[in-house]
Amino acid sequence: MPTAEELLRGQGLRVTRPRVAVLEVLTQGGHLEVEEITRQVRARLDSVSTQAVYDVLGALSRAGLARRIEPAGSPARFEARVGDNHHHIVCRSCGTIEDVDCVVGERPCLDPSAGHGFDVDEAEVTFWGLCPACQKTRQADRAA
Incomplete structure (x- = not known):
């Protein structure tokens, strides 16, 4: 797996300590809010602003x-899993988010009935339910 520095250089981005730290936090996995990313980056870099x-x-x-x-009713979250057009399932109660692989396995998974001239390269679907x-x-609450 390429290092954060290699990923940044590969995309033509300047390698800076904050960029490396944020990318390393994201590549550990998950769907993180900015507040959590900032907390983890500060643990690595002593000082970095939220901005x-x-x-x-x-x-x-x-x-x-x-x-x-950005699941409805939730702050923006970020992840390092990119380029595969996967989707998400969100718990209505606790907000847990999990990845759902594309049903078809191709980009995009869904084709709009009217593309309006757009070159569609991604479809975003959010499934909702209870983890x-x-x-x-809920079952314990009902039994009590």
């Missing part, structure tokens, strides 16, 4: 090294 983290995330997203997702832990809690 600097937003700026880095913007640059990484534009370069295709990070993906921004296993929240299902157990």
Whole structure:
């Protein structure tokens, strides 16, 4: 797996300590809010502003090294899994987000009935439901 520095250089981005730290946090996995990314980056770099983290995330997203997702009613989250047009499933109760691979396996997974002249390269689908832990809690609440 390429290093953060190699990924940044590969996309023509300048290698800076904040960019490396943010990319390393993202590549550990998950769907992280900016607050959590900032906390983890600060643990690596002593000092970094929240605005600097937003700026880095913007640059990484534009370069295709990070993906921004915004489930309804939730703050923006970021992930390093890019380029495969996967989707997400979100728990309505606790907000847990998991990846869902593309149903068809091609980009895009869905074709719009009217493309309006766009060259469609991605389809974003969010599934909603209850995660296993929240299902157990709900069942326990009903039994009580």
